[in-house]
Amino acid sequence: MLYIVPTPIGNLEDFTYRGLKILKKVDLILVENFRTSKKLFDFYNIKNHVHSYNVYNEHKITPLMIKEIRKGKQVALISNAGTPGISDPGYLLIKHCINHSIPIDCLPGATAFIPALVNSGLSMNEFTFIGFLPKKKRNSKLENLSREPRTIIIYESPHRLLRTLNDIKIFFGLTRNIVVCKEISKIYQKILRGNIQYILHYYKMNKKIRGEYTIVIEKNLKKDHT
Incomplete structure (x- = not known):
C-alpha cells in the first residue's frame, strides 16, 4: 500500500489525526526534504524510517520503492507542505503504483489553493488551477488564461512575484481584480485584494518580498455575455 499524506502548509496543528496515525504505523516515509x-516529526513525536524522494531523485527512487511495496512494505509519501503531486513530487510514483496494481490511498487534507480561493471572495463555482506557470511558452499561456471564463489560481515564488504580476497586468489589463495570498496559515499570512494596478504598486513599494504566494485572478467577465 502507498499512502499519500497531505501535511500542513503552515500551522502544524492543521495536521489530521488519521494522517498522524498513518505516519506512525508505516514501514517507511518518503520525504521531499529532511x-x-x-519539524513536523518532532512536533508529533514521529519516529519512523525515512527516505528522500524529490524532483531530483524520483526517477531513480521510484523503481526501488515499487519493489519494496510489492514485498509487503507500507509506504507513506509526504511533501514539504500540502498534498504530494499538487505542484510537488508524487505523480511518477503514483503512476507506477497504478501500473503495478499497487493500492493507493490519498488522504484528504491541506493544499494552499483551496483556502486562497475561499478567502479571495471571487467566484468559486468554477475555477482552474494552474500551479506554477510554465517556463516555456509562458506568454501564450497567459494570453489564453486572460480569456478564461473561470477563476484562475496560480502559485508563485517570491523572486518571480513581481514579474508575474507585471505579466498579469500586460495580458489581463489594469482593471482585472486579483487576490494575492501570502504564507497561508502561517504567522505572516497576508491577503491583499484589489485590481492588478493596485496590487502591483503595493509589491513594487515592498522591498522585502518573502514567503510563498498564491494568486487568485478574477474570471473574464466578458465571457458571460458572449
Missing part, C-alpha cells in the same frame, strides 16, 4: 519534515 529538514522540513523534521
Whole structure:
C-alpha cells in the first residue's frame, strides 16, 4: 500500500489525526526534504524510517520503492507542505503504483489553493488551477488564461512575484481584480485584494518580498455575455 499524506502548509496543528496515525504505523516515509519534515516529526513525536524522494531523485527512487511495496512494505509519501503531486513530487510514483496494481490511498487534507480561493471572495463555482506557470511558452499561456471564463489560481515564488504580476497586468489589463495570498496559515499570512494596478504598486513599494504566494485572478467577465 502507498499512502499519500497531505501535511500542513503552515500551522502544524492543521495536521489530521488519521494522517498522524498513518505516519506512525508505516514501514517507511518518503520525504521531499529532511529538514522540513523534521519539524513536523518532532512536533508529533514521529519516529519512523525515512527516505528522500524529490524532483531530483524520483526517477531513480521510484523503481526501488515499487519493489519494496510489492514485498509487503507500507509506504507513506509526504511533501514539504500540502498534498504530494499538487505542484510537488508524487505523480511518477503514483503512476507506477497504478501500473503495478499497487493500492493507493490519498488522504484528504491541506493544499494552499483551496483556502486562497475561499478567502479571495471571487467566484468559486468554477475555477482552474494552474500551479506554477510554465517556463516555456509562458506568454501564450497567459494570453489564453486572460480569456478564461473561470477563476484562475496560480502559485508563485517570491523572486518571480513581481514579474508575474507585471505579466498579469500586460495580458489581463489594469482593471482585472486579483487576490494575492501570502504564507497561508502561517504567522505572516497576508491577503491583499484589489485590481492588478493596485496590487502591483503595493509589491513594487515592498522591498522585502518573502514567503510563498498564491494568486487568485478574477474570471473574464466578458465571457458571460458572449
